[in-house]
Amino acid sequence: MRTTSVDLHTLTGAYAVNALSDTERTAFETHLARCESCATEVAELAATATRLGAAVDFPPPPHLRARVLAAAAETRQLSPHTPRLPRTRGWGRAGGLLAAACLVAVAFVAVQGTQSDRDQLAQLSSQYSRFSDLLSTPDARLVSASGPNGSTATAVVSVSRNELLFVSKDMPAPPADHVYQLWLIDADGPHSAGLLAPPSAPLVATGLSNARKVAITVEPQGGSQVPTGDALMEIALA
Amino acid sequence: MADSPGPPAASRDGRPTDFELVQRLAQGDRSAFGELYDRYGTPSYSLARRICVDPELAEDVVQEAFLALWRHPARFDPTRGSFGTWLMTLVHHRAVDAVRKENTQRRRTVPLTDDVSPPVEGSEHEALVSVVSAEVRAALHTLPEEQRQVIALAYLGGYTQCEVAKLTGVPLGTVKSRTFAAIRRLRGTLGNLWAGETGETTGANR
Numbered sequence: 001m002r003t004t005s006v007d008l009h010t011l012t013g014a015y016a017v018n019a020l021s022d023t024e025r026t027a028f029e030t031h032l033a034r035c036e037s038c039a040t041e042v043a044e045l046a047a048t049a050t051r052l053g054a055a056v057d058f059p060p061p062p063h064l065r066a067r068v069l070a071a072a073a074e075t076r077q078l079s080p081h082t083p084r085l086p087r088t089r090g091w092g093r094a095g096g097l098l099a100a101a102c103l104v105a106v107a108f109v110a111v112q113g114t115q116s117d118r119d120q121l122a123q124l125s126s127q128y129s130r131f132s133d134l135l136s137t138p139d140a141r142l143v144s145a146s147g148p149n150g151s152t153a154t155a156v157v158s159v160s161r162n163e164l165l166f167v168s169k170d171m172p173a174p175p176a177d178h179v180y181q182l183w184l185i186d187a188d189g190p191h192s193a194g195l196l197a198p199p200s201a202p203l204v205a206t207g208l209s210n211a212r213k214v215a216i217t218v219e220p221q222g223g224s225q226v227p228t229g230d231a232l233m234e235i236a237l238a
Numbered sequence: 239m240a241d242s243p244g245p246p247a248a249s250r251d252g253r254p255t256d257f258e259l260v261q262r263l264a265q266g267d268r269s270a271f272g273e274l275y276d277r278y279g280t281p282s283y284s285l286a287r288r289i290c291v292d293p294e295l296a297e298d299v300v301q302e303a304f305l306a307l308w309r310h311p312a313r314f315d316p317t318r319g320s321f322g323t324w325l326m327t328l329v330h331h332r333a334v335d336a337v338r339k340e341n342t343q344r345r346r347t348v349p350l351t352d353d354v355s356p357p358v359e360g361s362e363h364e365a366l367v368s369v370v371s372a373e374v375r376a377a378l379h380t381l382p383e384e385q386r387q388v389i390a391l392a393y394l395g396g397y398t399q400c401e402v403a404k405l406t407g408v409p410l411g412t413v414k415s416r417t418f419a420a421i422r423r424l425r426g427t428l429g430n431l432w433a434g435e436t437g438e439t440t441g442a443n444r
Contacts, residue, residue: 017332019392019399048425050326052374053285054394060283061293062298065275068301072271073306077264176288229342 012038017044038148067197074181074195147233148172149214155214157233164193164205164237166214173198174218181219183227184211195223212237256321264311272310278322282329289333289396290338299336303329334396377427384422388413 011028014020020032032039040177135181142155144154166182174180180199183190191213205214213236218229246267252272254262282303286296306328307314314324316435378386391402397415403410 008272010414010418013421014392014399014414016421017389017399017417018327018334019402019417021398021400024399032245039318044425045421046327047323047394048392048421048428049318049330050323052378052389052424053281053288053326053330057280058284058287058296061297064297064300065272065279065296066285068275068304069268069272069281071301071305072268075305075309077266078310113412213421 007033009038012041012045016042017049070195072195072220074192076225092152101146143235143237145233145235151233153167153216153233153235155237159208162206162208164211164214165202166193166196166205167202168200168216168233169197172198175198176217177221178229179221179223180216180232181223181227181229183215184208184218185213185215186210187212190215190227192223192225195219208237257316259320260311260314263308271304272408274307274325275304279327281326285326285329286333288394290331290337290340295336295340296333299329299332303332306332307356309364331392337396338398362424374428377424380427381420381423384408385423388416389424392417 011020011024012218015025015028015032026176032042041184049130057116143157149170149171151170151171152166153171154164155167156165158164164184168180171180180196182193182196182203182205184193184205184207185191194203195226196216213234215227215234216228217231219227259270259274263274279300282300283296286299288294290299303325304311305402307325312348314321318324349413376390380390387406388402388408391397392399397405399413400410401413402408402417403413406413408416
């Protein structure tokens, strides 16, 4: 099927209210880059659409501000002029992390396909309804590990969605001014998957690529670019 | 982190403009980031919450949108419109992406054929009654009913044109022309300027 340019011009409205499918959106944006009148019209119509949304009133929960700011504190800014730094920088630490992880007694529980697996998935589904899509993916796989002081951690991995949900339980509070940080470890070493703040907060990591393990370390408040603390827990994904 | 002294071209009340805050943010200034959150956190969350329904999903969406701003502030192009419009568009995109992924969520959120078949009632009706301000409601009510329906399903429901066509049983071409007519008409009644909480109603390039 072919979209004529006449069609494209009339897509300004649908584009402004974001009602195009992904492929249509891509096609239209290609057109937009070359059509000044459409670009102008889109800018105006988008501003109008924004008025529709701005009139909706749900006050955000108070903790959201701290959460957003904390997430920014652990996120590197991209300079407009320099390409993204390769993530392999600082891999000298990776060996230390892996070595430290080996010292931790880790019990892997492979429960895939068993009744308890399904029960646990069902329980997680109801507990974390926003993850129900991930949890109900046909290839969702569940792996668990135990950590210090009787704590446990569970990861639900979906290769097809390229996502992982990490939930821990009974983790002791991290030392003052420190935070737990989750790492995805692939052949290149660890990549930050985010902070567990509070420790029991579920975390979704995307971009699994070839991650073989996840690990938790204790890091200074705000997190680190590369792991600096000892691994408290490690879960093999493969 | 102390606020850096504002550039001379500050807004009338002495507070930095959105664009000045974005520029400071680009230098890694976290207080500027916090200030932008204070200005746009509420409208961002409100929009995300309306589309996602699930409060936690809405929080994720707001966080993602603000992180995208933090990571790459240069993506905002002041020559293309105001910061508020840009950010709300970003939030809308993230929310719609999230909701399109969460199929189960969507089915629960917006009843499909049942409520939509009588065109007045249904998800868009609920949106109008419960959360949309009088001004916008009034503007929407100046639209012919069939236009109001498509715009509410599209913008506040997060549906694509194809989905709206399926939901309403109206041919896709008609949905497209109604969307186009509706938003253009709203441009006339609502105007196209961002009227956020900051009082900054003009594009940063003015």
